[in-house]
Amino acid sequence: MKRLCVYLTYDEQKKIDSYIGYxxxxxxxxxxxxxxxxxxxxxxxxxxxxxxxxxDIFCRENKGIDAGGFKDALCSFIGWDQVxxxxxxxxxxxxxxxxxxxxxxxxxxxxxxxxxFWGLSKHGETVNDHLGYVPEHIQSFFLAIGxxxxxxxxxxxxxxxxxxxxxxxxxxxxxxxxxxxxxxSLGYRYGVLADTQxxxxxxxxxxxxxxxxxxxxxxxxxxxxxxxxxHIPLNTLHWQTQENLRLALDYIxxxxxYEVDLIWQNxxxxxxxxxxxxxxxxxxxxxSKQDRSEQKFSKIAERILLAVFVSYENSxxxxxxxxxxxxxxxxxxxxxxxxECLIKYRQHGxxxxxxxxxxxxxxxxxxxxxDYVCVLQDADLTSDKRPSCIGKSxxxxxxxxxxxxxxxxxxxxxxxxxxxxxxxxxxxxPIFEKYFVSDEKGWEENYEMVRxxxxxxxxxxxxxxxxxxxxVTDHFWIRGNILKTLFRLEKEDDEVLPYxxxxxxxxxxYYSGIVESADYASMNxxxxxxxxxxxxxxxxxxxxxxxxxxxxxxxIRLSALSAYCGKYSKILxxxxxxxxxxxxxxxxxxxxYVVSDGQxxxxxxxxxxxKYLSEVSGIRDCGIVLCLDEKYQxxxxxxxxxxxxxxxxxx
Numbered sequence: 001m002k003r004l005c006v007y008l009t010y011d012e013q014k015k016i017d018s019y020i021g022y023x024x025x026x027x028x029x030x031x032x033x034x035x036x037x038x039x040x041x042x043x044x045x046x047x048x049x050x051x052x053x054x055x056d057i058f059c060r061e062n063k064g065i066d067a068g069g070f071k072d073a074l075c076s077f078i079g080w081d082q083v084x085x086x087x088x089x090x091x092x093x094x095x096x097x098x099x100x101x102x103x104x105x106x107x108x109x110x111x112x113x114x115x116x117f118w119g120l121s122k123h124g125e126t127v128n129d130h131l132g133y134v135p136e137h138i139q140s141f142f143l144a145i146g147x148x149x150x151x152x153x154x155x156x157x158x159x160x161x162x163x164x165x166x167x168x169x170x171x172x173x174x175x176x177x178x179x180x181x182x183x184x185s186l187g188y189r190y191g192v193l194a195d196t197q198x199x200x201x202x203x204x205x206x207x208x209x210x211x212x213x214x215x216x217x218x219x220x221x222x223x224x225x226x227x228x229x230x231h232i233p234l235n236t237l238h239w240q241t242q243e244n245l246r247l248a249l250d251y252i253x254x255x256x257x258y259e260v261d262l263i264w265q266n267x268x269x270x271x272x273x274x275x276x277x278x279x280x281x282x283x284x285x286x287x288s289k290q291d292r293s294e295q296k297f298s299k300i301a302e303r304i305l306l307a308v309f310v311s312y313e314n315s316x317x318x319x320x321x322x323x324x325x326x327x328x329x330x331x332x333x334x335x336x337x338x339x340e341c342l343i344k345y346r347q348h349g350x351x352x353x354x355x356x357x358x359x360x361x362x363x364x365x366x367x368x369x370x371d372y373v374c375v376l377q378d379a380d381l382t383s384d385k386r387p388s389c390i391g392k393s394x395x396x397x398x399x400x401x402x403x404x405x406x407x408x409x410x411x412x413x414x415x416x417x418x419x420x421x422x423x424x425x426x427x428x429x430p431i432f433e434k435y436f437v438s439d440e441k442g443w444e445e446n447y448e449m450v451r452x453x454x455x456x457x458x459x460x461x462x463x464x465x466x467x468x469x470x471x472v473t474d475h476f477w478i479r480g481n482i483l484k485t486l487f488r489l490e491k492e493d494d495e496v497l498p499y500x501x502x503x504x505x506x507x508x509x510y511y512s513g514i515v516e517s518a519d520y521a522s523m524n525x526x527x528x529x530x531x532x533x534x535x536x537x538x539x540x541x542x543x544x545x546x547x548x549x550x551x552x553x554x555x556i557r558l559s560a561l562s563a564y565c566g567k568y569s570k571i572l573x574x575x576x577x578x579x580x581x582x583x584x585x586x587x588x589x590x591x592x593y594v595v596s597d598g599q600x601x602x603x604x605x606x607x608x609x610x611k612y613l614s615e616v617s618g619i620r621d622c623g624i625v626l627c628l629d630e631k632y633q634x635x636x637x638x639x640x641x642x643x644x645x646x647x648x649x650x651x
Contacts, residue, residue, distance in 0.1 A: 002086050315395065377398065460506070626649065
């Protein structure tokens, strides 16, 4: 069959990754002509990947999102005279990895079904909070149009009359959700490659996007040899199905010929490491049984270093015991700013070195010649400032999980050898006493300093105020070549160095994770279950009953909202969108809804006026409730501070 393929790509950094080249190579085996439309005005890197396989490359402004790119390709760049010379048209975007079977096999199977248009998967009929009623439809990341429909006047007019949609929601509503029903109503037959009927429900409220929540099942059992990247990370509390992502990667790696590094290459460059760590549960729980391997650690050829930074004289005996227990066969060096801290270590025969506090970055950079480096700190083990058991528990949290014994260290090194994109491992955050959920405090006013450092040092990583790093730490295992990148930093960056490790790893092309000994993990699991049960019990006492975690969050949120609103006789709700409409009924005394100057707005919402910020008088006497997503809250809060408003409530 004479086939035309239009492949559309968009990347914020204007880069083309190798997974796109793999897909184009596969499409080229089935298509007579492959045209690539880049929804960016230029390609900053990777153009050679496109030129190897594409017959045409078109760059355009990202106007109208995917639909706009396809429209321009058909109506302008290629033109209908040439399009209609083909028997089949294939419209594909770059939102998925694969194929994990040859594309020839897929096209051959679908040709035999006698369809007028088809896709790779479909979404069952459902009801959506954002979109309302959603009919059954082919998901638009891959559409193949057969000769009868391709050569119809209706198909040509569909694209010529299509506007350039301005938002993703609008494009989904008017393009993706409309396409299947519109052409099916004209008598064209459609189908999909994947077997989604198994999980479809007669109750449309129970239908969902199966490639999002069941990626492993779809690949292994449902005839869907692709992994959608668009919905990674999987951030949901409604259904716990993120196990599918890691299972899917393992399956792709072990059971297919697809190089899983193509996936990691793109994910590490384009996603936040905090999201990847959670979505792929990059938490390594290792057995520390001494018979795990026969002197495996002693036979390895890599250069390994244990670097310990000490500040307390009282920890020397404990640290010496751990190093001996670990059977550490690499080099060991003890660093301290205070000479007196090193006396006992020298007596134990360790190599010691005094360093100034502002020399940490160059010292660590010098360690980059080692293959793997474990960096550890000591702790105050006395009872001078607090009960000694607290300091010891903190100390154990570090050392038990990073250098427990020889079997544990061997397991950590095995992780690095097995996963070539793993670059950094740290211990879990302590969850007791003053350390309880300390990482949940997020940036603690350090975001701007970290962001500026990343910008000044040109680190290629993803950073956002609403996504603090999953660890802020000075203790970890790391690949030496990541430490070499520290030469790009300056002494002034030392203050934010604990925040930078996952970003430095990402810049070097690695992902990061957490490592625990199985013994420690079993204790943490019991403790976390205990804390969760206690929290749930307290929420029920104070806020009311709930059935799910999301309902618990909502009960807490509404209780706090009620307490805040009770302090004011007048309330202004900042925002006039879906969230504002939803929570309006829970907010007493609403005076008006407010939007930022220059933004589009309705005249009213919930029978209350909608005003621009500049139109509101006496704003300092009102309570302000921000019914906005976090990314919009970040833009609005500075506007409120300019109005000298410091007290507001964020939904």
